[in-house]
Amino acid sequence: MQLQYGKTGTESSHSSGEIKKHKPKKPNFFRRATVKLAAFTTSMLLSLSPTATNIAKAQEAPQPPVPGQADGNPNSQQSPENQDNGAYSGENAQQAPTIPPDTFFRANFLDFQPMGQPISSYQDTQTAPSAGSDISESETRIRLDNDFSIGGSVIGNPAANAILVDAAYRNLVELRAGNIWFYDMPAPFGNLRFTPQAELWRFKLKYFGTLTGMYNMPSYIYSSHSGLLAFSYPIQLDSSDQSRQFWIRLGAVGGGALSYPKWDDIYFNLATGLSFQLTSYPRRGFDYLLYAMVLCNAAAETPPQSLYIGNYGLRYQNVEFGFQARIFDDYTLLAFGKLDMLFNEVGFRGTWSWTAGENVQARLWVAAGARQWDNLLGGDWEPSVGLGATLVYGGDNINSSNTTSYVHDENTSLESAEMELSRNTGIHGFGRSGDPRWDIPINRAKTRILTSDSFEDFVSTYPDAGSEAEVDDLIDAALFFTAFLGDEAYATDAMEAMFNLRIFDEEVQRVANAGLNDIFLWMKTYINWRASHPAGDPLPDELRGGIAVCAGIHWFAAEFLSRHGIPAVAMSVNSQGGAHVVLAAYPPGAGAFIISYGDKYGGKNVRQALFQYSRHEGSVTPNVQMWVPGEGYHGTYITPEGRALHYIIGVDNEDVLRQEALGVTR
Helix, strand or coil, X not given: CCCCCCCCCCCCCCCCCCCCCCCECCCCHHHHHHHHHHHHHHHHHCCCCCXXXXXXXXXXXXXXXXXXXXXXXXXXXCCHHHHHHCCCCHHHHHHCECCCHHHHHHHHHCCCCHHHCCCCCCCCHHHCCCCCCCCCXXXXXXCCCCCEEEEEEEEECCCEEEEEEEEEECCCEEEEEEEEEECCEEEEEEEEEECCEEEECCEEEEEEEEEEEECCCCCCEEEEEEEEEEEEEEEECCCXXXXXXXXXXXXXXXXXXXXXXCCCCCEEEEEEEEEEEECCCCCCCCEEEEEEEEEEEEECCCCHHHHCHHHCEEEEEEEEEEEEEEECXXXXXXXXXXXXXXXXXXXXXXXXXXXXXXXXEEEEEEEEEEEEECHHHCCXXXXXXXXXXXXXXXXXXXXEEEEEEEEECCCCCCCCCCCEXXXXXXXXXXXXXXXXXXXXXXXXXXXXXHCCCCHHHHHHCCCCCCCHHHHHHHHHHHHHHHHHHHHXXXXXXXXXXXXXXXXXXXXXXXXXXXXXXXXXXXXXXXXXXXXXXXXXXXXXHHHHCCCECHHHHHHHHHHHHHCCCCXXXXXXXXXXXXXXXXXXXXXXXXXXXXXXXXEEEEECCHHHHHHHHHHHHCCCCCEEEXXXXXXXXXXXXXXXXXXXXXXXXXXXXXXXHHHHHHCCCC
């Protein structure tokens, strides 16, 4: 629940309220004949519309516009163009002004009005408030329609705080610069946003693109790209009150992020939804909106398969539904619920918008709710609260839009995390380190590998987790697998191909398709070969290329633990070197821990262990994809750091869908 401070929607092309008058021009025969032919053709093609307007009749009997409204939407205002031109036809034809060809074309050929709406424009101000202005939804709102806007924002959540300044031209281009503090790690940035849009009848197409340079992060270039397709259609309910309408809205937003050169922020998702809105009931200033939306993430079925782009598909993440009411023009109340793969959430939000004087507008919002996490992430309930404000000042030639917000929706403190970090060189000694603490369990594991014919056989040589000693023995084996495979079996050529964008490389596909038994047999072959060759001998061809990278290595260990009754999951994170996959396990009654190549990070639950890992690594993990043994892909967790990063320098597709397509105030 966050306030979007970025500029959204469309803005008037007039930078002042000046109305330009034109010298009247007497219409000629060709114009009158052409207009009537166009009117006849259009009315025939769209005759199914019950409220279609006959343009030829409109030429003879002009209908004056409703004061203060350009499209029948109670949230809109009549544009300066409509105020000036009106409906010039029939008896008023002599007074018709000379207008540019493009305006003439729109006025005379595209002014067919199904359900009282011009066919020539999207005309849905509920989903497109003027940039940096008109944040009040009252019909008495002032116009702050300067082309240029400058401002600043202060934004925070439990894991990140940011301060930034911005300068924007209309709703097209915006520049931002500032700093984000992830805990105590500063990350200065410069950000360019580009948001062009096109409208055709009731459809809107819009592109959201960002390009960011950041310092003190794994990558130095971060970019986001999304596309919106929205449809909005009003149904007139009361012929005596054009503001009373029933709106149907549909929308879809697809896109994601890429970072270079470490690929530490990379994702793609698709959000789709619909909403229904009743306006001006029982009178103007009262609107009611019901919406629902679904989010799907692009993901592979298993961690090794995530290495190859051909293995990705859209997978369900969550469904959200809500009800919004606008009362007395300036107050908006929202209640929503979300059923996610990783949590369930309910929330409430109230917004108050008002004007102060002749050139100031303001918005204040408060939010509260609660979230219950999946057992994998702790299973507990956490409350959430939020508070934000926006202040817009309109000057003679430029606007100033300033925003502040803070949302506390997750506990990221480590005071209760039962911090633990185990980093021992003995685990990397292959059973020959001289440290009996590690040499004894490692050599037992090697013996079991050599006497087994498959991964299934090997798993059966260990007893299921029962006593504390058995749990410790299984965890020691998992530590050995990840350390050993990371040292000896790492497929360096495949990873280098990935970092150099050779995503269809044969090595990439070979490693992505390696199964659990393939990894096990590689281990057995290597241990056999190593037993009869000194350490300096070159590896044979069958071993030289390795068999897995981090995803396959930690998936192998997660499957091993899970099959012995220890809940485990493989999940994507970021290290200082970039994108990485680790193992997380949470034995019943024993907290949780993360394993990364033999290192162990303990915590109260998986999220707390993840926070500890990230702080120890000095890295930021925006998105965490999770895979559960026996189930496959289990969902994507957006961390507090990720929510801040996407909100400030990226694109949040769910927020875009709510505001730009469904008409939800967030």
